[in-house]
Amino acid sequence: MGLFDFFKKKSVEETVEVEVLYPSSWENGVPPIKVVTVEVLQPTPGQAIDIVLPSRDTLETETETETETETETETETETETETEDASQKLDSGLTKTKKTWSERWNSFMANFRSVDEDFFDDLEETLIGADVGAQTAIQLTEELRDEVKLKNAKNKQEISKVIVDKLVELYRSQGIDEDASMHFAEQGPTVILLVGVNGVGKTTTIGKLSAYYKNAGKKVVLAAADTFRAGATEQLVAWGERNDVPVVTGAAKADPASVVFDGVKTAIDTEADILFVDTAGRLQNNVNLMQELAKMKRVITRELPNEPQEVLLALDATTGQNAVQQAKLFKDSTDVTGIILTKLDGTAKGGIILPIRNELHLPVKWVGLGEKVTDIQPFEANDFAKSLFGSLLTE
Numbered sequence: 001m002g003l004f005d006f007f008k009k010k011s012v013e014e015t016v017e018v019e020v021l022y023p024s025s026w027e028n029g030v031p032p033i034k035v036v037t038v039e040v041l042q043p044t045p046g047q048a049i050d051i052v053l054p055s056r057d058t059l060e061t062e063t064e065t066e067t068e069t070e071t072e073t074e075t076e077t078e079t080e081t082e083t084e085d086a087s088q089k090l091d092s093g094l095t096k097t098k099k100t101w102s103e104r105w106n107s108f109m110a111n112f113r114s115v116d117e118d119f120f121d122d123l124e125e126t127l128i129g130a131d132v133g134a135q136t137a138i139q140l141t142e143e144l145r146d147e148v149k150l151k152n153a154k155n156k157q158e159i160s161k162v163i164v165d166k167l168v169e170l171y172r173s174q175g176i177d178e179d180a181s182m183h184f185a186e187q188g189p190t191v192i193l194l195v196g197v198n199g200v201g202k203t204t205t206i207g208k209l210s211a212y213y214k215n216a217g218k219k220v221v222l223a224a225a226d227t228f229r230a231g232a233t234e235q236l237v238a239w240g241e242r243n244d245v246p247v248v249t250g251a252a253k254a255d256p257a258s259v260v261f262d263g264v265k266t267a268i269d270t271e272a273d274i275l276f277v278d279t280a281g282r283l284q285n286n287v288n289l290m291q292e293l294a295k296m297k298r299v300i301t302r303e304l305p306n307e308p309q310e311v312l313l314a315l316d317a318t319t320g321q322n323a324v325q326q327a328k329l330f331k332d333s334t335d336v337t338g339i340i341l342t343k344l345d346g347t348a349k350g351g352i353i354l355p356i357r358n359e360l361h362l363p364v365k366w367v368g369l370g371e372k373v374t375d376i377q378p379f380e381a382n383d384f385a386k387s388l389f390g391s392l393l394t395e
């Protein structure tokens with residue numbers, strides 16, 4: 001049926017949808033869209049009518065808008081999937097910690113008879129056992145004494161809810177005054193130093209972070225300033241090759257500050273956005289190491305007065321309270337701007353995030369959740385608390 005017959009039979013409305021079969025001059029004879037809404041100029045039933053076909057430009061704009069909307073929807077879906085992936089990764093990374101928490105929790109609750117002194121002693125012990133740190137455990141128990149009374153919680157479910165709510169609240173409220181964001185230079189390269197004792201995961205973390213920032217469109221350079229440990233430079237070079245990021249190196253046993261100097265020069269000359277510096281991990285009470293760090297900072301500041309923006313201390317979560325001790329010593333000897341808690345996936349001691357934040361007032365900026373390049377996430381207290389305690393609330 002032609003258009004004329006179509007309109008003759010149909011009572012005509014002011015706009016109609018028609019299938020576009022021409023003009024054939026459109027690209028390859030195919031119009032960008034097939035069905036368009038057109039305006040009917042003489043809407044008189046039974047008579048021949050004129051219609052206005054949209055121009056090719058209009059159609060193309062409409063098509064683009066449609067495609068944009070589709071792309072936006074796709075991007076939204078992708079972001080949702082990414083967020084889902086991130087929370088799944090966090091969930092699975094915290095599996096061991098969650099298991100221990102829930103075992104301790106269940107046995108604590110199984111012993112529950114009434115809210116008395118024994119109850120609060122047991123609670124304190126349970127919290128200490130879960131690596132929240134003695135100071136935090138005592139403070140938390142004190143606060144819970146009042147809260148349990150205030151909320152008139154008597155049975156297991158009520159008490160369990162009050163305590164878990166309090167823990168979640170503690171995670172959320174702590175660090176509220178601390179700046180957990182990463183800082184970047186307004187102009188020129190940002191320098192980020194990674195410090196920490198042997199084997200905590202500094203090099204691996206730099207590998208992960210360089211991929212993270214490269215994917216975010218930043219130009220990254222690495223400096224292998226750990227010239228003491230055999231193999232450290234090669235390890236960083238391997239990460240550089242994997243992520244296609246340049247690595248500045250020095251000879252074995254060379255002065256680490258000289259590698260940092262070369263790294264800064266390269267970052268400036270190549271207009272890089274970020275220079276990550278991998279430093280040697282020796283014992284934190286080693287005076288030489290601290291002098292070495294101070295020297296590196298002097299070299300950086302001479303070229304870039306506002307750098308380094310970040311001195312990130314990597315701590316191995318599997319070492320529990322030892323990690324807190326290390327953090328104290330590092331904090332006393334250098335300006336640590338934040339913590340990267342590595343190997344959370346390999347430990348049941350995820351609770352140590354609490355004392356790190358509560359006792360040291362150092363923001364946890366990243367968490368390491370495995371050995372793969374994507375196994376790192378910015379630390380989000382809410383997500384962390386939800387993942388850690390969510391299962392306790394439903395038990």
Ligand SMILES: Nc1nc2c(ncn2[C@@H]2O[C@H](COP(=O)(O)OP(=O)(O)OP(=O)(O)O)[C@@H](O)[C@H]2O)c(=O)[nH]1
Nearest residue numbers: 198199200201202203204281342343368369370371
């Ligand atoms: N499971 C797990 N392993 C990790 C994580 N981060 C690092 N590792 C592993 O920890 C080990 C030590 O990591 P490195 O990056 O070499 O540690 P480092 O601090 O640079 O060590 P030094 O150069 O000796 O000071 C490696 O086997 C890493 O794969 C993590 O988040 N989870």
